[in-house]
Amino acid sequence: xxxxxxxxxxxxxxxxxxxxxxLAACASAPPPVxxxxxETARATAxxxxxxLPAITALPPASDxxxxxxxxxxxxxxxxxxxxxxxxxxxxxxxxxxxxxRLGTAPVAAISGDGRLAVVAAQPVVLYDTxxxxxxxxxxxxxxxxxxxxxxxxxxxxxxxxxxxxxxxSRDQLRPGPKGETLTALMGRQNPAMxxxxxxxxxxxxxxxxxxxxxxxxxxxxxxxxxxxxxxxxLMRLEGAPWSMAGTDRFVIAASKEGRLGASAAGSPRFExxxxxxxxRFVAAPPDRSAQEVVVVGDADVALLDPATGEARWxxxxxxxAPCGASLGSGAQRLAACLDGAVVVLDARGATLGTxxxxxxxxxxxxAQGAVKASVKP
Numbered sequence: 001x002x003x004x005x006x007x008x009x010x011x012x013x014x015x016x017x018x019x020x021x022x023l024a025a026c027a028s029a030p031p032p033v034x035x036x037x038x039e040t041a042r043a044t045a046x047x048x049x050x051x052l053p054a055i056t057a058l059p060p061a062s063d064x065x066x067x068x069x070x071x072x073x074x075x076x077x078x079x080x081x082x083x084x085x086x087x088x089x090x091x092x093x094x095x096x097x098x099x100x101r102l103g104t105a106p107v108a109a110i111s112g113d114g115r116l117a118v119v120a121a122q123p124v125v126l127y128d129t130x131x132x133x134x135x136x137x138x139x140x141x142x143x144x145x146x147x148x149x150x151x152x153x154x155x156x157x158x159x160x161x162x163x164x165x166x167x168x169s170r171d172q173l174r175p176g177p178k179g180e181t182l183t184a185l186m187g188r189q190n191p192a193m194x195x196x197x198x199x200x201x202x203x204x205x206x207x208x209x210x211x212x213x214x215x216x217x218x219x220x221x222x223x224x225x226x227x228x229x230x231x232x233x234l235m236r237l238e239g240a241p242w243s244m245a246g247t248d249r250f251v252i253a254a255s256k257e258g259r260l261g262a263s264a265a266g267s268p269r270f271e272x273x274x275x276x277x278x279x280r281f282v283a284a285p286p287d288r289s290a291q292e293v294v295v296v297g298d299a300d301v302a303l304l305d306p307a308t309g310e311a312r313w314x315x316x317x318x319x320x321a322p323c324g325a326s327l328g329s330g331a332q333r334l335a336a337c338l339d340g341a342v343v344v345l346d347a348r349g350a351t352l353g354t355x356x357x358x359x360x361x362x363x364x365x366x367a368q369g370a371v372k373a374s375v376k377p
Contacts, residue, residue, distance in 0.1 A: 052349050055301065055317040055338065056369075064340035065357040069117075071110040071149075072286070072328035078335055079114045080342055080355060081107025086377045087117055087129060088362050092333065092344055092352055095372040097364050102127045103134070109147035109156070112286055116156075116173060118147045124158065128175060135175045136189055140166060146203045150210055151286035155192075155226065157212055163199045165212070166191035167226055193226065202253075207246035208288050209265070213253070215241025221253045221261065234263040235270055243325070245284035247291050250306035254279045258298060262306050273309025283325040283334070290331040296322045301336045303349065313349035 069081035076093040083106040089098045105121040110129075117127045119134075124144050126136040138158060145161040156168045172188040198216040205213040212224040219237045221244060224230075239255030246252070250271070252262045260277035261270055279295035292312060295302050303312040317338055324337035332347050342355040351367040364373040 052313055052315045055315050055319075055336075055343055055345075055351065063358055063360075066323050066340040067337055067342060067357075068106045069108060069110050070283075070324050070326035070335050070337065070342065071112060071114070072326055072333060072335070073112060073114045075328055075330070075332045077114070078326070078328075078333070078342075078344065078355075079110045080335075081110055081117060082357055083107075084377075085119060086357070086362075088355065088357070088375075089114060090342075090344070090353075090355055090364060095353070095364060095366070097355070097362055097373045097375050099362060099375045099377050100129055100132050101377050102129065102132060108144060109149055111149040111153055111156075112151055113153065116149070118144075118156070118158065120144045120147075126156075126173065136173070138166070138168075138189060138191075140189075140191060140194070145200055148204050148206045148212075150206045151208055154210065157204060157206060157226075158191075159200055159204050159214070161200055163197040163216070165195050165197065165204075165214075165224070167193040195224070197222075197224075197231070201240040201256075202242040202244060205244045205246055205284075207251070207265075207284070208248045208286065209246075211246065211265075213244045213246045213251055215244060215253060219255070221251065221263070223251065223265070232266060232268075234265075234268055235261050237261050243279075243281040245282045245293060245327075247284045247293065247306065248288050249291060250293070252282045252284070252293050252295075252306055254282050254295070260295065262309070264307075271307070271309070277309060280322045281325040281337070283327040285327050285329055285331055287329050289329055292327070292331040294325050294327045294331075294334045294336070296325045296336045296338075298322065301325075301334075301343075301345070301349075303331065303334070303347075315345070315349050 065082045067080045068083045071079045078090045080088045085103040087100045102119050105119050108120045109118040117129050119125045124138040124141045125134040128135050145159050147158045149156050159165045169192045201217045202215045215221045221235050222233045237255040238259045239257035241253050242256045244253040254260050258278050260279040262274040279297045281296040284293045292303050293306050300314045300316045302314040319338035326335045334345050336343050344352045354365045356363050362375045363371050365371050
């Protein structure tokens with residue numbers, strides 16, 4: 001635009017007025033607030049927690065059965081599935097163990113209330129754990145690789161190693177009425193939704209937000225929003241992902257090589273503290289009552305803040321083979337699988353007891369190693 005001399009004069013006057021107003025506003029404005037110091041502290045090494053005694057567990061027997069699924073039903077009830085189809089429920093406070101047998105194939109997933117379980121038979125079977133009966137078969141699943149119930153029981157996800165995932169809704173998973181027609185049964189057996197991704201690596205997880213966390217063989221860790229039908233790639237680990245978990249704010253994953261990675265939900269970058277962190281198995285609470293995660297590594301078990309990497313506590317162990325983790329609501333109880341034994345700890349890291357399945361017998365032992373319950377399936 002070409003300005004006329006008279007217009008230029010008027011513009012100059014307005015510029016003077018605007019500059020004067022801006023100077024007056026700056027003079028009356030409060031001084032700028034400095035960034036809080038914790039923003040720069042995130043990249044620094046977390047402070048060392050108070051030292052706790054090492055976790056002691058009995059040496060593994062040659063016939064020890066390692067668990068295939070770990071789920072907390074409440075702050076005191078832990079469901080443990082095994083590879084021979086046995087499902088154990090441990091009442092941690094009462095010191096009791098209940099056992100059911102769900103066929104002879106591995107228990108792959110257990111619902112949060114413990115009423116349903118997925119067993120990796122051929123075909124895959126959904127069991128009612130109270131009756132011990134199979135209530136649904138999933139013929140569409142061609143080789144079960146991993147399975148998870150949503151924390152609130154809204155849906156079930158079953159994954160194949162090829163990258164196909166199938167979703168069943170809450171209504172489909174309810175036992176049908178007596179005299180259910182074949183059409184109705186087939187409708188419940190068929191998944192409500194299926195999707196295909198890259199070939200998978202590691203066990204899938206479901207966050208409290210209802211997002212599926214999964215890894216592929218190239219090391220990528222992604223989330224899949226079933227409700228919005230969107231995927232988001234978060235990070236790439238050094239090695240194939242093996243164990244994954246997520247809160248409503250963070251996703252954490254461990255590779256087969258024991259390298260750890262953490263990322264804020266919806267952010268395609270590593271949290272600085274996790275760049276050099278290590279761990280074998282990770283777990284997160286099933287709800288939004290807490291943000292901590294548990295990490296089971298080659299040398300210790302730790303309860304971490306995924307935002308900073310700060311450890312609430314660490315417990316060293318001498319196990320040869322870490323084999324799993326589970327964190328209860330509010331991070332009040334956690335379970336760490338070490339050499340096939342399930343060690344239960346409280347929110348402060350103190351040992352509450354240990355469950356071991358060996359010699360055809362399940363034994364629940366207190367913190368001192370005394371047997372409090374013994375059950376044969």
